[in-house]
Amino acid sequence: MSEVRIHNLSISLDGFATGEPQTLEAPFGHAGERLHGWMFATRSWHGAGGSEGADHAFAARNDHGIGAEIMGANKFGPPGWQDDPDWKGWWGPNPPFHTPTFVLTHRPRPSVEMEGGTTYHFLDATPSEVLGQARAAANGRDVRIGGGATVVRDFVAAGLVDHMHLVQVPIVLGRGVRVWDGLEALEERYDIEATSTPSGVTHLTFTAKQRSDQPDEG
Amino acid sequence: MSEVRIHNLSISLDGFATGEPQTLEAPFGHAGERLHGWMFATRSWHGAGGSEGADHAFAARNDHGIGAEIMGANKFGPPGWQDDPDWKGWWGPNPPFHTPTFVLTHRPRPSVEMEGGTTYHFLDATPSEVLGQARAAANGRDVRIGGGATVVRDFVAAGLVDHMHLVQVPIVLGRGVRVWDGLEALEERYDIEATSTPSGVTHLTFTAKQRSDQPDEG
Ligand SMILES: NC(=O)c1ccc[n+]([C@@H]2O[C@H](COP(=O)([O-])OP(=O)(O)OC[C@H]3O[C@@H](n4cnc5c(N)ncnc54)[C@H](OP(=O)(O)O)[C@@H]3O)[C@@H](O)[C@H]2O)c1
Numbered sequence: 001m002s003e004v005r006i007h008n009l010s011i012s013l014d015g016f017a018t019g020e021p022q023t024l025e026a027p028f029g030h031a032g033e034r035l036h037g038w039m040f041a042t043r044s045w046h047g048a049g050g051s052e053g054a055d056h057a058f059a060a061r062n063d064h065g066i067g068a069e070i071m072g073a074n075k076f077g078p079p080g081w082q083d084d085p086d087w088k089g090w091w092g093p094n095p096p097f098h099t100p101t102f103v104l105t106h107r108p109r110p111s112v113e114m115e116g117g118t119t120y121h122f123l124d125a126t127p128s129e130v131l132g133q134a135r136a137a138a139n140g141r142d143v144r145i146g147g148g149a150t151v152v153r154d155f156v157a158a159g160l161v162d163h164m165h166l167v168q169v170p171i172v173l174g175r176g177v178r179v180w181d182g183l184e185a186l187e188e189r190y191d192i193e194a195t196s197t198p199s200g201v202t203h204l205t206f207t208a209k210q211r212s213d214q215p216d217e218g
Numbered sequence: 219m220s221e222v223r224i225h226n227l228s229i230s231l232d233g234f235a236t237g238e239p240q241t242l243e244a245p246f247g248h249a250g251e252r253l254h255g256w257m258f259a260t261r262s263w264h265g266a267g268g269s270e271g272a273d274h275a276f277a278a279r280n281d282h283g284i285g286a287e288i289m290g291a292n293k294f295g296p297p298g299w300q301d302d303p304d305w306k307g308w309w310g311p312n313p314p315f316h317t318p319t320f321v322l323t324h325r326p327r328p329s330v331e332m333e334g335g336t337t338y339h340f341l342d343a344t345p346s347e348v349l350g351q352a353r354a355a356a357n358g359r360d361v362r363i364g365g366g367a368t369v370v371r372d373f374v375a376a377g378l379v380d381h382m383h384l385v386q387v388p389i390v391l392g393r394g395v396r397v398w399d400g401l402e403a404l405e406e407r408y409d410i411e412a413t414s415t416p417s418g419v420t421h422l423t424f425t426a427k428q429r430s431d432q433p434d435e436g
């Protein structure tokens with residue numbers, strides 16, 4: 001069966017995946033681009049000339065074998081985007097998803113087909129219902145939970161995630177949205193590895209001890 | 219001038235240095251011994267037969283060149299120890315400090331001389347006042363802040379710490395006392411390194427960019 005994966009979710013030492021406040025000008029609030037500097041430096045992002053070490057090896061896993069993406073309303077746009085009928089995400093006419101992309105929001109709207117294979121679908125539904133739809137759309141390939149922290153937390157707490165990759169960046173943000181809240185005893189359900197790299201970040205990988213897609217579904 | 223150091227403060231992925239509730243039977247609450255398993259396995263703790271890799275190298279730094287220790291009331295004893303005139307710490311008649319040891323408490327009592335060079339002094343004073351006394355007692359050697367998280371946070375926030383070594387253990391505690399609170403932007407004052415090791419922990423070292431002992435003192 002296809003797997004549910006999270007990749008490259010970057011957090012501060014104190015566990016925040018975004019700063020605050022989130023605005024059109026500063027999507028990550030006071031965190032700015034600091035959470036993702038490690039990724040921008042890799043070949044995955046920068047292209048030729050980018051680093052090809054461990055950071056690249058981890059970053060590149062993001063794109064392989066994904067057939068659908070699920071994201072939260074706050075990743076899709078700044079506060080208030082639901083009031084703008086023309087908002088179509090941060091990523092321009094040809095978004096980097098290239099698959100059906102499910103946006104969780106309490107104010108859904110009709111689907112929007114973009115260039116390059118991305119179609120945005122807007123859903124107000126439980127994590128397992130949304131996952132059911134995303135799996136069907138993914139056509140046997142894996143489903144990626146793209147963030148932010150709120151949606152990641154909800155899917156992990158519901159036991160729906162097979163693999164999670166977090167990247168801990170050496171900054172202390174102090175405020176924002178924390179990925180850890182509500183995830184006590186995660187080590188009982190996942191094998192955890194830590195890999196620090198020369199750029200100064202630490203990759204944390206969580207691999208489900210048991211396939212986690214059966215219990216909560218249906 | 220002598221330095222102020224923190225070593226081996228073990229935290230969960232979500233930043234808790236102890237679980238809850240803290241009791242006589244369970245000094246680390248629901249964390250049990252899981253925060254320190256990495257340390258117990260090293261030669262520093264276990265003696266011959268213990269591991270001699272990176273974990274040992276870090277753990278062993280704890281004892282070199284220390285002339286005084288500062289700790290919080292909750293490290294010294296379980297809740298209510300101040301009501302027991304006979305409580306002399308967790309560590310028996312010959313405690314592992316072997317130096318003057320300053321216990322911060324709002325209910326101080328007379329000093330107690332133990333075997334092996336440890337004398338407990340009980341102080342109700344600000345971090346910089348306590349550090350002044352500890353420095354004088356340390357006789358040119360360094361001062362160690364022994365924990366817990368509350369006292370570590372207070373000394374770091376006051377700009378009094380030269381070097382801090384945290385050890386991140388792959389568990390998610392969910393509750394307890396968190397070391398990060400109030401330490402936003404710590405990366406501006408410290409060079410930070412991360413070193414993950416085969417045991418699964420990640421050593422985080424914070425080295426002050428500027429010697430931090432002058433500004434807040436006196
Ligand atoms: N650090 C990283 O690597 C990374 C990765 C991705 C994103 N981000 C950043 O993280 C931030 C967004 O994260 P976030 O945690 O604030 O929010 P989020 O997870 O993107 O979105 C949460 C919102 O989605 C909607 N939602 C969630 N579950 C739902 C459900 N079951 N049904 C209906 N609606 C649902 C709700 O919005 P409404 O009630 O408003 O509809 C909820 O407030 C952004 O700043 C983004 O740039 C960071």
Ligand SMILES: NC(=O)c1ccc[n+]([C@@H]2O[C@H](COP(=O)([O-])OP(=O)(O)OC[C@H]3O[C@@H](n4cnc5c(N)ncnc54)[C@H](OP(=O)(O)O)[C@@H]3O)[C@@H](O)[C@H]2O)c1
Binds near residue numbers: 292322
């Ligand atoms: N993870 C590790 O490596 C590690 C290391 C050491 C300890 N620990 C654990 O951490 C826990 C203790 O940590 P904690 O954060 O709860 O508490 P703590 O830092 O040990 O002690 C805090 C208490 O010390 C007193 N205090 C602090 N500053 C003071 C000041 N300036 N003047 C007067 N009194 C002051 C106050 O107690 P009163 O108001 O009651 O007097 C305060 O509540 C224990 O479970 C211990 O076993 C863990």
